[in-house]
Structures are given as structure tokens and as C-alpha cells.
Amino acid sequence: MTATSTPEATEPEANPAAPRRRSFGLAAATALVMGNIIGGGIFALPAAVAPYGTVSLLAFVILSIAAVLLALLFGRLARRSPVTGGLYVYPRDAFGEFAGFLSAWSYWTMCWVSIAALATAVVGYVDVLIPLHDSHALQAAVALAALWLPAVANFAGTRWVGTVQVVSTVLKFVPLLLVATIGLFFVDADNFGPFNASGDSTAGAVAAAAALLLYSFLGVESAAVSAGEVENPERNVGRASVLGTLASALVYILGTVAVFGLVPHDRLVDSGAPFADAVNAITGGTWGGTAIALVAVASITGCLNGWILLAAQMPYAAARDGLFPAPFAKVGKGGVPGFGVWAVAVLGTVLIALNYTAGPDTTFRVLVLITTFTGCVPYLLSAAAQLYWLARGTRERVRPAGLVRDLIVAALSFAFSFWLIAGAGYAAVYQGVLFLFAGIPVYVWLRGRRESAEAPDETPVDTSVKPSV
Template sequence: MNEKQGGLLTEAAAADRPAGSGGTAAEAGKEPRLGLLQATALVVGNIVGTGIFLLPASLAAFGTVSILAFGIVTLGSLALAVVFGRLGRRIPASGGPYAYARDSFGEFPGFLNAWSFWITAWAGNAGIAVAWVGYVVYFAEAAFGLDWSGTGAQVVIGLVGLWIPALINLAGVTKMSLFQLVTTILKFAPLVFVAIVGLFFVQSDNFGPFNATDGSWIGAISVAAALVLFAYSGVESASIAAEKVKDPERNVGRASVYGTLACAALYMLGTVAVFGTVPHDKLVGSTAPFADAINAMFGGSAWGTVMAAFAIISGIGALNGWTLLVAEMPMAAARDGLFPRMFTRMRAGNVPWVGIVVGTILTSVTFVTAFAAENAFNTILLLATFTTVVPYLFSAAAQLFWLAAGERRGGGRSLGWNMTLAAVALLFTFWMIFGAGGDAVFQGTLMLLAGIPVYIWVKASRGEYGPKEIARVEGELR
């Protein structure tokens, strides 16, 4: 890490670091690690959650313009994946966007990125849980005739779904990665089936209007794109967990690109298939659109029940991967003295247990309160989109900064290509902030600003403000 740009690690912060748990993968020692396959599964598993299983219904409200939005966001997400690969090769540090922002722009921007992503992780998990509960309720009724549609029952189901992945993560990285790989394989099979077979059942009358909103199609595509971006959240997963990835200089980038490409193909084909097999009016009100799509293909309800079962597996897998990231980001920042030191506490199996427990508690609170809000899924998605985009924006800016400063490899052609990708990624993030809407930006900004007192408290508790810090800096300058 560039100390002059990123800020010196204070002696107090260094003293608080647990032995053998430094900020980079190289310092992780012989702890359990993720290979390329498992790292790619982490990316795919985090991107493909229950969001995609409910997203076609949310997008149908905007019309088929949302398919165009999907295409644009896919290109932007691929640009981000490549940028994360380049950044991960340069700084294979745990924390991903946090580490990149801190190294380029200093400690406070680094803290804001860590804080923003942390909000994204635990708030986004609440959104995944909301969608996951809908498929559990659908499956329980279709398979066993059980009515779990009451608010109390759904809250209990959601909390169980949140704490099962937490327990799996607490059991260790090896068990967590195995569970992630298995659930990723299981979730891909039915989605691929609908995405490919469903194209043969598409009927043009089912697609509905191009713009189903009362406003302009440009406004519709912007909001739809912001919702789609949440479905791609997770493209940065390998970079966040770089410390736990084998050969991160190579595998972080490869896992990011491979995982995003696989999800992009699946998402685009799957969305078109659902739009074309389920009538628009029915799709807008659907709580299980992929299940409705497969029922429309073959008739009856049995196939939809099977699809709901796979959606449940997918949701648990996504929550499993994101629970890891909920803990990894604050752990990386805490090691550098920018988050409370309790987040550095580890247990056997390379497990940051405090981050897992605290993050799951915050997710549980958000999930429970979400049921009091109208259209909770979209509300959480747009808020999480904003807090996701902030670290994306800083990461793209960090890549531009390094390229402009001449810290690059390759010839002039490589510089032009990398500058273009970074610029596209940066502009894409600005557009996503616009698409999230005024309410989400306002709420997200308030949540970001709420982190400032935490930053002050952490720095002050380490004696990094006042005469002590001044004397330390003066001593270093001498």
C-alpha cells in the first residue's frame, strides 16, 4: 500500500493487529483459502441470489424498456468487473474497494467506502431475505398446503434464513466455501433451464408496453437500471475477500470477470424468457415470476414448485456469501484503525466472528422493520444500490488516478483501453446514483454521514488526534 497516498498505519493500529491476520492475502499464512473455482462460485453465488428470482416482476412495472436497461447495466457491470480485476492485481488486499480508495485518496475516503459497503452488505441481505421468504411461502403452500402468508410467519421464516448462513460462516471458511459451491451449482441448473427452454415458449403478446410508466421512457430506464444493478451486486466479492483467495493477483480478476460473464448471460436470457412466457398483467403482481414462467411453459403447478425450491436454495447460498462480506469489509478497515477494533477478532477456521454476528443482527433488524414499509423489496434495493455505487465510483476513480499518475503496466494501447474502461465504469456509477432516485440518495447520504461520528470516535480512541498525533507526525517528518 502506498503510505504517502493512503495514510500511514499508526503504531497503535499496528499493535492492535492480530498476529498473522494482516491486510493482504500474502499475510494470511496457512489459513484455509479459496481457489479460482471457489472464488468464482463466491462471485456467482453473491450475484445470483433471490433478487433475480423476483426481479422480473419488479421490472415488468416499467415495461419492456427494462430489458434495454438490463443490457446497459450488463455492459457497465462487465466494465466494473474488469476494473476490479486490475485493482485486485495491483493491491491484493482484503476489503477491495475500501483498500483501493484508502490507497489512492487517504484514510477518510477509505473509511466512507468501507462504511458504505458495510451498509450495502447487511441492508442488501435484508432485501435478499424479503424475496427469499416469498418463495418459501409459495413452496410451502404448493408442496404441503401450508399457509405461511401471515406477517408473523414470514418474519420468523426470514430470521431463520438469515441465521443459518451466519452459523455456516461461523463454522469456518472451508465449510462456507463448500456450501457456496454446492448452492451455486444447484441454483444455476433451473435458471439455465428457464433461460434456454423458455425462449421456445415466448409469445410476443406477453411482453406488454415498451414504457408502462406515466413518465418518460428515459426516467423509466434509469430507475429500472438501478434495480438491475442490485442484481449484479457481488461483482466485487472476490476483491473484498482477497485475503482468502489463493494467488489473488491472478484469481481476483479472473473470478470477477468469469462470474460476471456467466451471470450476465443467465440474467439476460432469463429475463427475456420470463417476460415472454408470463402475461404482463400477471407478471407485475407476481411473487414468484420464475415459478409462474415454468408453469406457463408446461401447465399445472408442479414445475413451479420445483423452481421455488431451487430459488430457496439460491437465496440461502447468496446469504451465505454475503454474510462473509458483511464481516470482511469492517475487519479490513479495523486492521487499519478505521473501524472499531472488535471487528478484528478471529476464531478458529479464519472466521471474523464479531463481524458476522453484528452484521446478521443489523440485517435482522432491517428485515423486520421492512415489513412495515410498502413495497419493501424495491425500497431496500434502491437504498442498497446507492450505497453499493459509492464504493464502485471510488474504485473506478482510483483506477483512473493510478493510470493518470503513470502507475501502469503495458504500452500505450493498454493505457488507452484501461482508461476507457475506467471512464465507462465511472460514468456508469454516476448514472446509477441518478437512477436510484431522490429518496434512496437522501436516505443513503444520511446513513453515510452517520458514519462520521464513528470515524472520529475510533481515531480519537487511538490517540490519533491532538498533541500525541501531532508529535508522532512531526517525528516521522524529521
């Protein structure tokens, strides 16, 4: 069922992608999910969570289960509204335009900030291949190249994006899986270190580790956001979301276990390239850093390729309803919202420039801290939308046989999103709320302009009572 079942959505807006050929089959959609989940974070995650001990593996398992629940949730919601925009469309259909706008604004913010962060992360791996000699100018040039090359690829069309996504996913998935499997045969149990090295309770350590690990699972919604480009989205969005999430979780968990068992805990805590250290432990050589750097560059480039597409498609869907500036709704010959790609590339360029020209406490670093919050807001609203439809119990929307299953998935997804928002920390939530509310004037202006244009031109009528003569 499409979004036409609600008063707010008209047919042209609910299914804007219908006249265009859908570009993503199941394989490409799955690669999009995997490519956006597995970015550059996997190469640094083992060292980031090592201070908490092996309890972080438990946090990984919990997050993996929660991510699969979100994938199932988006699959169910995509059956109801198989259109581009996903996490914007679901709250809009359930709660109205304002909720849809907040979801789109929050998600869009998370996208372009994350894109700038990923482009900057390329620099460290390129430095392994080609020494940059601590030159901020060279580092900025590398980051900008990492941002703009995938942006240019997006202008070639969604079919090209899907092809790049499949190739880059294979390039990074296979080597990481080899480390995660072959490395298990070289594991030394003495390297794992203490179960809980944080000094906090087990529950507190799990929550703290999960807050760090959350960023690594952003992207589970990729197929739902791009549903208008997916063939047979009613079935393939759910399948691609679950398959991509499961495969990513497998690489994450096995890879982290292998690194924990290959690199001594005291070294891992201070490691700048934990996977490179793990490969060196397997081979006994020093070429691991170069090999992992090549994989990391391919991984992040493919991740940027997919995230740029998502960052353009979310405002595209909102702009079709008049809730984002009109240029975001324009689609090029390749089926990609060109203005949205330009916008995210320019905003990312500004953040990269700030990162390499300001001090350590830059606006860029502050914005990166709130991506967890801005990413979870659309998750929370989408889960709430599903709970709303289930509570209504409309026959054409909810099948009695699947009611209990859908209710459990939606309720747990809502609880998971709420837990992650709370775990992001007071500073991130505070700053994230401010950033979210900064979009309200945009909504007010666009909504007012649209309603003013739609209002009939009426001549004022003089209703005053004139004295009789």
C-alpha cells in the same frame, strides 16, 4: 503490488491474510461472485420491470456491459492490492484514510441491510412449500432462520463458505439456465407486449428500469473484497469477477426474455411468481411454483452465505487500520472475522424484527431504498482511485501498453456509478447521504483515540518568562 506503496499502509495492515492459507480457488471465487449477484431478485425481476415493456431488456444489456466493466476495474485494482477489503483498500491507498472509511462504512451498511432484505425474501417462497397462514410470528421465524443458518456456516471457516457457495450456485444456476434456454422454444411473440409501456421517453424508461435492475448486479465486487482469501488473487480476482458477472448476466437476460415470451404481458405485470408462471406455461401443469420455490430458497440461502462473509471482511480490513472498532479485526480459527459475522447477524435480526412488528412504512423499508446509493459509493470511489493512479502515471503501477484500456475502463466505470447514483432517486440519495455522514462521528472518535494512543507522553514545559531579581 500491495498496499505498502502508500504512507498510510504498513506491511502488517496491508497484507493481513498472508500468513493464512487462501481458501478460494478460481471456481470458488467465481461461484462467490455468481452466488452474490444471483440472489432472490431474479425470481421477481421480470414482473418488476414488466410495466416498462420490453425496453427493460435493453436496460438489462446496458447494466450487464457496465457490470463487466466494473469486474475488469476490480481485476486491475486487485493486481495492485491483492488483499482482503478491496473496495475499502483502493480509496484508502489513493486518497487517504477518510475516503477509505467512507467506502467501508457505505459498503458495510449496504451489506447488512441487503442481508436482512434477502432473509425476508425467503419467506414468500417458503410459504409456497409450507403455508405460513399469514402468521407474522412464523414469517419472522423463517426469516431469522434464513439469516442465522448461513451465519453459523460462516463460523465453520472460509473453506466451508466456498464449498457451500459452489453447491448453492449450481443448485440455482442450472434450473434457471434450463428455464432460460428450454423456455425460448415455447416463446410466443404476442406475449411480449409493447416495447415501451411506460408512457415516458425511451431514454427515461431505460433509466427507470435500470434503477430497479441495479440491485440485481450488486455483488460483482465479491472476489475483490475477499481477495485475501483467493489463490493467486492478482490473476484470479479479475477472472472470477468477469466470469461470474458474464454467467449471471446470461441467466438474467435469457431468463427475462423467456418469461416475457411465456407469460402474457398483462398477467406478468401482476405476477407474484413470474418464473413459476413461466414453468407452468412450459409444462401445462401447476408444479412450477413448488419447483421454483425450492430453487429460490437454495438461491437466497447461498447468496446470504456469501454476503455475510463480505459483510464481515470489509470492516475487518478497516479495523486492521484502526478505522473500525478493534473487535472487527479478530479472526477465528476458520479464517472468518467472527465479530463481524455476529454484528451483521444481530443488525439483520433487528431489521427483520422491525419489519414484522411495525407498519408498512418501517425503518426497514426506508433503509432498503438506500442500498443502491450505499452500494454505488464504493464503486465510484474505486473507479476514482484507478483514475488517480492512471493520472499519476507511475511506471511501476501503469504499463504503457495497457494505459488506454485501463483509462477507458476506469472512466466508464466512474460514469456508470455516477449515473446509477443519480438514477436512485432524490429520496434515496438524500437518505443515503445522511446515513453515510452518520458514520463520520465513528471515524472521528476512532481516529482520535488511535492518534492519542500513538502520541508520545510529553510533560508540559513551562515556557513563561520569570521576572529577574
